[in-house]
Each structure stands twice: as structure tokens, then as C-alpha cells.
Amino acid sequence: MADDRRVAVLGAGMHPWGKWGRNFVEYGLAAARAALDDAGLSWTDVQFVSGADTIRNGYPGFISGATFAQALGWSGARVSSAYAACASGATAVAAARAQILAGLCDVALVVGADTTPKGFFAPVGGERRDDPDWLRFHLLGATNPTYFALYARRRMELFGATEDDFAAVKVKNARAGAANPNARYRQEVTAEEVLASPMVADPLRLLEICATSDGGAALVLSSMDFARRHAGGSTPVSIPAVSTVTPRFPQTVIEMPNFATDSAVAVGAVDGPGFRRSITAAAYEEAGIGPEDVDVAEVYDLSSALELDWYEDIGLCKEGEAERLLRDGDTALGGRIPVNPSGGLSSFGEAIPAQAIAQVCELVWQLRGRAAGRQVDGARVGVTANQGLFGHGSSVVVVR
Amino acid sequence: MTTKTRVPAVEGWFTAEGGEPALLGSRCRSCGTYAFPREAFFCRNPACDSSEFDEVPLSRRGRVWSYTDACYTPPAPYVAADPFVPFCIAAVELAAEKMVVMGQVVPGVTVDDLAVGDEVELVVDVLYEDDEHEYLVWKWKPVGATSGGARG
Numbered sequence: 001m002a003d004d005r006r007v008a009v010l011g012a013g014m015h016p017w018g019k020w021g022r023n024f025v026e027y028g029l030a031a032a033r034a035a036l037d038d039a040g041l042s043w044t045d046v047q048f049v050s051g052a053d054t055i056r057n058g059y060p061g062f063i064s065g066a067t068f069a070q071a072l073g074w075s076g077a078r079v080s081s082a083y084a085a086c087a088s089g090a091t092a093v094a095a096a097r098a099q100i101l102a103g104l105c106d107v108a109l110v111v112g113a114d115t116t117p118k119g120f121f122a123p124v125g126g127e128r129r130d131d132p133d134w135l136r137f138h139l140l141g142a143t144n145p146t147y148f149a150l151y152a153r154r155r156m157e158l159f160g161a162t163e164d165d166f167a168a169v170k171v172k173n174a175r176a177g178a179a180n181p182n183a184r185y186r187q188e189v190t191a192e193e194v195l196a197s198p199m200v201a202d203p204l205r206l207l208e209i210c211a212t213s214d215g216g217a218a219l220v221l222s223s224m225d226f227a228r229r230h231a232g233g234s235t236p237v238s239i240p241a242v243s244t245v246t247p248r249f250p251q252t253v254i255e256m257p258n259f260a261t262d263s264a265v266a267v268g269a270v271d272g273p274g275f276r277r278s279i280t281a282a283a284y285e286e287a288g289i290g291p292e293d294v295d296v297a298e299v300y301d302l303s304s305a306l307e308l309d310w311y312e313d314i315g316l317c318k319e320g321e322a323e324r325l326l327r328d329g330d331t332a333l334g335g336r337i338p339v340n341p342s343g344g345l346s347s348f349g350e351a352i353p354a355q356a357i358a359q360v361c362e363l364v365w366q367l368r369g370r371a372a373g374r375q376v377d378g379a380r381v382g383v384t385a386n387q388g389l390f391g392h393g394s395s396v397v398v399v400r
Numbered sequence: 401m402t403t404k405t406r407v408p409a410v411e412g413w414f415t416a417e418g419g420e421p422a423l424l425g426s427r428c429r430s431c432g433t434y435a436f437p438r439e440a441f442f443c444r445n446p447a448c449d450s451s452e453f454d455e456v457p458l459s460r461r462g463r464v465w466s467y468t469d470a471c472y473t474p475p476a477p478y479v480a481a482d483p484f485v486p487f488c489i490a491a492v493e494l495a496a497e498k499m500v501v502m503g504q505v506v507p508g509v510t511v512d513d514l515a516v517g518d519e520v521e522l523v524v525d526v527l528y529e530d531d532e533h534e535y536l537v538w539k540w541k542p543v544g545a546t547s548g549g550a551r552g
Contacts, residue, residue: 134477140503143475146470154466250433260502262444265433265434
């Protein structure tokens with residue numbers, strides 16, 4: 001794989017996920033220091049700080065790059081802050097990668113952290129009658145799980161997915177998450193427990209919907225040349241592709257926070273892949289690989305049912321075959337292509353700006369063979385997939 | 401008997417004139433692309449740079465693309481009845497407009513009453529109320545259902 005698209009991952013670090021109730025800066029700082037330690041670098045070696053923003057923590061959250069830089073101690077490093085909903089972390093990775101590939105810096109630090117309120121995500125405060133995110137709560141009472149549930153019901157209708165399948169995804173991810181010291185939920189669950197948990201948005205139950213969490217994640221990225229000098233010639237884990245594509249018109253699947261899809265009257269339905277599929281397809285193309293090359297995947301399981309959609313959208317199987325993959329154990333630890341060995345959102349809950357970074361952290365540890373208790377043997381190629389609000393999504397390829 | 405004034409919970413998104421409730425969308429004068437809610441200054445079609453749109457009523461009937469319910473009270477700015485009464489939400493495919501539009505389903509309908517592909521029609525119903533007003537919104541009502549909604 002040519003160097004011209006790759007950046008090295010020298011360090012990965014996290015603050016454990018939970019409901020700690022402290023300031024988000026504390027989590028980001030802990031994650032940044034852990035990543036720098038992991039890289040064997042000091043803060044003053046960092047030339048570019050790339051923050052992933054949080055919108056629920058006041059002004060410091062909107063300029064997260066500067067907030068983290070100040071917390072680490074002003075050093076004169078250049079800075080960027082990015083918001084892209086659930087894909088914010090990957091957008092921050094993309095900004096750092098572009099700086100490195102352009103030769104504008106050698107070492108960059110990417111940080112995302114969040115402190116979340118209890119319960120359903122609500123729109124940010126104030127009466128904003130021109131904001132679809134405010135209006136969907138006001139006029140429809142449509143929460144995030146409403147949309148996840150619409151996809152889940154559609155999947156049952158089209159492909160014969162069952163409530164047992166959705167519960168099995170949760171059981172699988174809880175088992176993996178139990179071995180992950182950074183996960184918030186570290187208890188195995190049984191299918192019976194999942195199916196006995198309260199219905200939130202039919203057909204999705206409480207244990208199948210991702211919680212909102214506090215947490216922080218960070219990466220130290222560098223040029224491949226710097227990494228080889230720094231590591232004494234050994235080849236580091238690297239990132240050959242970051243996709244942050246937008247949807248293509250007409251987007252015919254209802255997406256948060258919209259009231260309606262695009263109209264396909266003028267141009268007909270898109271012939272190519274849907275949005276979720278296009279996110280990872282672009283990453284594969286950029287990396288020069290295909291889904292058959294992937295050893296391990298971290299996908300955005302906002303609900304247990306949505307993980308099944310991702311199996312198809314990242315190309316692990318054809319449309320309608322995800323349930324078979326699951327039932328055959330292919331995506332469990334020890335299976336042919338383990339998905340969410342970290343435990344996924346199911347075990348973490350969502351700390352929005354940290355989440356896409358955390359996905360990459362997990363792949364880095366997997367590819368280094370350091371994911372104790374949940375290791376995918378011999379993993380050399382990993383892919384992440386993520387979808388957020390307002391046409392944001394991301395996919396990152398990580399290779400060894 | 402209520403004497404409250406009935407007002408739309410949102411201005412200009414739907415009409416109930418003449419007893420024929422309909423969503424008000426926009427249709428691009430150049431390429432024909434519909435939008436809901438209305439677009440006023442851009443067409444979503446990347447091949448179209450038109451800025452002229454007609455306000456049009458959307459199809460009053462469609463088929464359920466998918467559906468779910470809200471078993472827990474949604475957070476503000478949703479104004480929930482106390483005690484909270486769970487409700488259904490449907491995403492409904494409109495054939496002529498080739499688009500899917502979400503809406504609450506009229507009270508009294510549960511997920512057990514719904515199926516993908518079912519025909520539903522648009523009604524106007526009360527979303528919430530205060531001391532002086534009833535605030536109205538569009539809802540989907542299964543065709544053939546005998547109760548709920550259609551009070552607009």
C-alpha cells in the first residue's frame with residue numbers, strides 16, 4: 001500500500017465510558033494523555049490539534065480543539081474543531097490526516113469527548129421553529145429511537161428479521177463488551193433478559209437501544225516517515241482511507257431529523273448504493289481494498305437491528321443475508337468476520353464526538369494484537385462505519 | 401364541549417380547508433421535485449438550480465413504509481398529555497410524489513393495528529392543548545378505521 005494516502009497511528013487512548021457526570025474536558029484530557037503515552041510522545045511534539053465538537057456543553061464544546069489545547073497547556077500548536085454529528089470524530093481524523101498528507105505537519109492529536117444528559121437526546125434549548133431537529137420533537141414526538149425503530153420494522157418486513165435476531169445482536173455485543181475495560185456496560189446478558197426489557201419504540205427494547213454516555217477518545221497520528229523514524233523502522237498501524245461522503249439525491253430512506261425523504265419524481269430512485277452503503281464503499285475505494293479483505297469491523301449499532309443493516313452496507317454479505325451471518329456466528333468473536341469486538345455502542349453508549357474516534361482506537365488495538373479478552377486473531381485489516389444526523393457519516397480503514 | 405380556539409401547531413405545513421386535510425409541500429417549477437416541508441429558495445435536485453416553487457397539496461393517501469410507537473414520553477419541546485398516552489408514528493410512502501412522509505398515527509391505533517403496505521389517509525387532529533387553544537397537527541389514519549382523528 002502506497003504511503004501517499006496513509007498516515008500512521010502512533011497512539012490510541014480513551015477515558016472509560018460511563019455516566020460520570022463530570023466536565024467533558026476531563027475525559028478528553030485523560031484520553032489525550034493516554035494516547036500520547038501510547039505513542040511515546042509528549043504534548044509539545046504535537047503540531048496540530050484536531051478536536052471533535054460537542055454541542056451540549058456550551059461554548060468550550062464548540063471550539064473543542066482549542067479547549068483541549070488549553071487544558072494540555074497552550075503550546076502554539078495549530079488547531080481545528082469539527083462538528084459532523086455522530087461522525088464528528090472521523091471528521092476530526094480527516095482534518096488531521098489532510099494536514100499530515102499535505103506535509104503541513106508531522107504529528108497531530110485528535111480528541112473527542114462528551115458529557116451527556118440522562119435519557120433521550122433532546123434538541124438543544126430554546127424555541128427554534130426553523131430547526132427541523134427542534135420541530136421533529138415538537139410536532140411528532142419523534143426521538144432518535146423512533147427512526148431506529150422504523151428501520152428495524154422495515155428490516156423485519158423485507159428480510160424476515162425477528163425480535164430474536166435483534167436480541168442475539170445484543171447478546172453478542174454484551175459478551176464482547178464484558179471483556180473491554182473501557183466499556184460502560186460490562187455484563188453479559190441473555191436473550192431472555194433482552195426480550196423482557198421494556199419496549200421503547202416497537203420493535204426495539206430498552207436493552208437494544210444505545211444509551212447516552214460520557215467518555216473520551218484520542219489518537220496520535222503522524223506521517224509514515226515520522227513513524228518509521230520514531231519506531232526504529234518497524235511498520236506502524238496506519239490509516240489508508242477516511243470517508244466522509246454525503247448522500248446522493250434522491251435520498252429515499254427517511255433520515256434523522258427529517259420529516260420526509262427526498263422526492264424521486266425528477267430523477268427516479270438512485271440506481272447505486274444507498275447512503276449507508278456509499279459511506280464504506282468510498283473508504284474501500286480509497287484504500288484499494290474490498291470487503292473480502294476485512295478481518296474486523298466496528299459499526300454504529302445505534303440499535304441492535306441497525307447492526308444487521310451494517311453487515312450488508314459494509315459488504316459482508318448481500319442484502320437480506322445479515323440474519324444468516326448472525327445466526328451462523330460469523331460476526332461473533334471467533335467467527336469469520338467479527339463485528340464490534342469492542343462491544344459496540346451496545347456496551348459503550350454514545351459519547352457523540354468521541355465515538356468515531358473510539359471505533360478507530362479499537363481497531364488499532366485489534367491490529368496490534370492488544371485487545372485482551374476480545375482479540376480477533378491475526379487481524380490485519382479493519383473498517384469502521386458510522387452514520388450521524390443531517391447527511392453525515394464516516395468510514396475509516398485501518399491496516400497493519 | 402370545548403370552546404377552545406383551534407390553531408395549527410405549525411404555520412403553513414398543512415391545510416384543512418373544505419374538510420379535505422392535506423400537507424402543503426412545494427413543487428419545483430423547473431424539475432418537478434417535491435419537498436416537505438416546503439422549500440422556498442433551493443431545489444434539492446443537484447441537477448436543478450431553480451428557485452421558483454409552487455405550493456401544492458400532497459397526496460392525501462399513501463401506504464405505510466414503516467411504523468413504530470413511542471412507549472415513553474418524548475422530551476420537550478414535545479408537549480405530552482399527563483398521564484402520557486403512547487402513540488404510533490408511521491412513515492408513509494406517497495406514490496405520486498415518490499417520497500416518504502412521517503406523521504403520528506391517530507389515537508387509539510396501536511402497532512398491532514398497523515402493517516407495512518397498509519393504506520392510510522391524512523387527517524388533522526389535536527397535538528396538544530392549553531387553557532385557550534387546541535394545537536393541531538397532521539396525523540395518519542388507517543383507511544377503514546372507524547375511530548380517532550378526522551376532527552379537523
